[in-house]
Amino acid sequence: MTAERIDGKAFAALLRERVGALAGQFEQKAGRKAGLAVVLVGEDPASQVYVRSKHKATVAAGMESFEHRLPVDTSEADLLALVEQLNADDAVDGILVQLPLPDHLDEQSVIASISPDKDVDGFHVTNAGRLAVGQNGFVPCTPLGCMMLLTDRLGDLSGLEAVVIGRSNIVGKPMAQLLLDANATVTIAHSRTKDLPSVVKRADIVVAAVGRAEMVKAEWLKEGATVIDVGINRLPPAEGEEKGRLVGDVDYAGAEGIAAAITPVPGGVGPMTIAVLLRNTLVAAHRNAGLEVPQSL
Numbered sequence: 662m663t664a665e666r667i668d669g670k671a672f673a674a675l676l677r678e679r680v681g682a683l684a685g686q687f688e689q690k691a692g693r694k695a696g697l698a699v700v701l702v703g704e705d706p707a708s709q710v711y712v713r714s715k716h717k718a719t720v721a722a723g724m725e726s727f728e729h730r731l732p733v734d735t736s737e738a739d740l741l742a743l744v745e746q747l748n749a750d751d752a753v754d755g756i757l758v759q760l761p762l763p764d765h766l767d768e769q770s771v772i773a774s775i776s777p778d779k780d781v782d783g784f785h786v787t788n789a790g791r792l793a794v795g796q797n798g799f800v801p802c803t804p805l806g807c808m809m810l811l812t813d814r815l816g817d818l819s820g821l822e823a824v825v826i827g828r829s830n831i832v833g834k835p836m837a838q839l840l841l842d843a844n845a846t847v848t849i850a851h852s853r854t855k856d857l858p859s860v861v862k863r864a865d866i867v868v869a870a871v872g873r874a875e876m877v878k879a880e881w882l883k884e885g886a887t888v889i890d891v892g893i894n895r896l897p898p899a900e901g902e903e904k905g906r907l908v909g910d911v912d913y914a915g916a917e918g919i920a921a922a923i924t925p926v927p928g929g930v931g932p933m934t935i936a937v938l939l940r941n942t943l944v945a946a947h948r949n950a951g952l953e954v955p956q957s958l
């Protein structure tokens with residue numbers, strides 16, 4: 662068997678197109694563009710790349726992008742004051758504070774200061790709580806993107822065995838919650854799980870969100886499983902390479918012979934994250950403007 666490659670890049674491009682079209686309709690109805698504010702503190706190179714691509718994608722989708730770049734020594738009071746100002750700004754539908762923050766800033770306090778109705782990253786405890794009890798809120802972008810890929814491929818997930826490896830607040834836990842809401846039978850595995858290979862073996866759906874290069878081996882998988890690989894790991898450079906290759910948490914080459922479908926790294930889950938961020942922002946814009954959220958979002 663050669664597994665089908667789940668093309669997250671193509672799926673994300675379609676989602677961005679759809680969001681772009683609906684963003685145009687929103688502008689006509691609301692008399693303004695949907696707006697996303699992104700706050701970056703400091704000059705972490707990876708964060709700068711993420712913020713730049715979020716800005717470009719927001720503008721390309723016909724939405725307003727408000728970028729706030731603050732110096733690395735910004736005080737918590739100043740950062741909280743900016744978030745307050747954005748909370749009160751009617752042109753801003755979504756607020757994203759790029760993580761990680763410099764060490765002297767408390768991430769939890771900063772996330773808690775964002776209005777839950779503008780928390781398009783879905784990290785606020787109110788949104789985590791809404792997800793847990795099945796209310797409408799904002800779901801973190803990466804797991805929601807994984808869920809879109811899964812339902813696109815499998816349709817109804819009822820009764821399927823799903824194993825999520827990793828229990829972080831931004832990926833593993835919300836992923837498990839979404840799968841449970843879709844009536845899958847869900848196991849959450851983590852670093853203390855005993856005999857992980859046999860836990861993974863029973864899964865029709867495996868979501869790997871660990872951060873360990875190619876940890877999940879082909880022989881752990883059940884024949885015909887659908888595998889979503891969230892991990893992004895850079896291998897040490899091989900001879901003659903300037904930078905090492907990017908790989909996921911799953912041994913892709915091996916898994917291809919056993920799984921029915923698998924997301925590649927790169928080009929799988931990664932591109933979904935920004936597309937879902939744009940989607941969440943447009944949902945926030947409709948809610949903030951008192952307009953009905955389009956079904957196709």
Ligand code: NDP
Pocket residue numbers: 803826827828829830831832833850851852853854857870871872873891892893894930931932934
């Ligand atoms: P965290 O480091 O917060 O969580 C990792 C999880 O993996 C923890 O729950 C940890 O368990 C578990 N774990 C660690 N080692 C093992 C092991 N040997 N066996 C089983 N479980 C283990 O990471 P994130 O959730 O933030 O991210 C996970 C991966 O996804 C990373 O590679 C990250 O780069 C990537 N990522 C990709 C995104 C994308 O857009 N594609 C977005 C976000 C993340 P324990 O809780 O017991 O410590």
